[in-house]
Amino acid sequence: MPNSGQKIFAALDTTDVEEARNLALRLKGSVGGVKLGLEFFSANGAAGVREIAKTGLPIFLDLKFHDIPNTVAGAVRAVMGLRPKILNVHAAGGPAMMRAAVEAAREAADAQNIRPPLVIAVTVLTSLDDDDLTAVGQTPPAADQVIRLARLTQDCGLDGIVCSPRETASVRAACGPDFKLIVPGIRPNLSVANDQKRTSSPSDAINAGADYLVIGRPITKAPDPAAAARAMAAALTES
Ligand code: C5P
Secondary structure: OOHHHHHEEEEOOOOOHHHHHHHHHHHEOOEOEEEEEHHHHHHHHHHHHHHHHOOOOOEEEEEEEOOOHHHHHHHHHHHHOOOOOEEEEEHHHOHHHHHHHHHHHHHHHHHHOOOOOEEEEEOOOOOOOHHHHHHOOOOOOHHHHHHHHHHHHHHOOOOEEEOOHHHHHHHHHHHOOOOEEEEOOEOOOOOOOOOOOOOEOHHHHHHHOOOEEEEOHHHHOOOOHHHHHHHHHHHHHHO
């Protein structure tokens, strides 16, 4: 795979373990890893994740933990046996919760003698607009809240955030070169947005400062998912 393929995490948004496993096997060698989220985890739990891990593909476990620090630390310890490469929490859970998550991940990695996962945060869900922020007592505009929470995430020692293509350049400018930016909402063909409102091509997202791209349907619904992923990786190399 071109090295740029390593930057792509394919979102396996399904409740069906066999479908996810088959896709993962087809994608192996063409992507850097796969993302499993709440839909997959709620249906299949840790056993389902282990099935996908057996393919050898790195896993971004997108469970967006948000609870009191002690509970989040316990949840992080509980999933560390699955050896995720990336896991995430909600920045809105606050500084103590974020620090507890990182500490738990690093301690568990040490105990297992493995490299710690990237612990990243979700700042403002891209489904929320300024009116929604006001409704939940947060200060709009959303773009400013993203930067506030990105800086807080960095201060708490986390590795990065998930952000939309639209926010990537401003977060990169605010948080510097070492902060990891994981970017969904990627469309190689911008005319096919599905339900995504703020999309970007793979190369525009990388040029704006993305470290990893999360790509779902443009890969998983393609007639040949591995070929689609390889074409996107090749386009990154050319850009
Ligand atoms: O199919 P598609 O490429 O739109 O999938 C994008 C993936 O990234 C989905 O798993 C979606 O839940 C996730 N995601 C997103 N926007 C965010 C955070 C996560 O699209 N802000």
